[in-house]
Amino acid sequence: MVHYGTTDDASRAKTLDAINALVHRQTGLEVREAYSSKMVIAALKKRNIPKQTITEALLALRRDGYRKVVVQPTHLLDGIMTNMMHDSIAPLRHEFDTIAIGSPLFSSVETCRQMVEMLTRSVRVESDTEVFYVGHGTQSMANAVYSMLDYMFKEQGNVHRHVVTIEGYPGFDSLRKILQKSDCKHVVLVPLLYIAGNHKSEDLDGEWKEVLERAGYRVEVVQHGLGEWPEVQQFLVGRIQHLLK
Helix, strand or coil, rough: EEEECCCCCCHHHHCHHHHHHHHEEEEECCCCCCCCCHHHHHHHHCCCCCCCCCHHHHHHHHHCCCCCEEEEEEECCCCCCHHHHHHHHHHHHCCCEEEEEECCCCCHHHHHHHHHHHHHCCCCCCCCCEEHHHHHECCHHHHHHHHHHHHHHHHHHCCCEEEEEECCCHCCCCHHHHHHCCCCCEEEEECCCCCCHHHHHHHHHHHHHHHHHHHHCEEECCCCCHHCCHHHHHHHHHHHHHHCC
16 A cells, blocks of 8 residues: 555544555455655654655565565545656566556546545535535646546536645635635535645644634534545555456
8 A cells, every 4th residue: 555644643543554454354465555755754754653665665575575566555646646656666566476556546537426426425515505625736737637526516516516725726716716706604625635634734724714714604624534434445445456356
């Protein structure tokens, strides 16, 4: 399992540790993990919590005699971190009989549709409410996935569900423009993040909520990320089971 990683112990237990354990229970496979963020690895090392890079994890598997490997990321987008994952795997492919690599959560039109249906079921919308699913965002073209997700909500008739980002486009300014055209005074912010860590607490529960409340909105922030949702966890297990066929 390849995770971006997190320094938050509670979030790690509810998301990364949880999916690792679930994959083992449902597939019977030996499950190892690697973090794609060297920054997170370094921060955890200072606290005596060792985590391996992708290269280190693959070399350990080779030393332990494994010849067939399945790599499944918990990344959301097929973007920068996923490209780095592939770059790390490529030089070591010849060390194994097979390395099967799974895709991120939002990796195709079909998987995006499935995730939109899940997000629609999981978050109820009252008539006077605007719901914003808030992703991390990126400067790469992978960011276009967020606009596709937004379009899919609207295509289903969910005109009060929107997708925005923290560091990409559309962002907080786009959210405010949507609210200016709406009569709704209740706003729900849903982390479209695998782990609802610092971005949830500092941005959604912090600056975003404060600005919106000052403007007169009643703001509710969903406190868990996608990695805590049983449907998302099961979706990832299904990806791995497909790779095993």
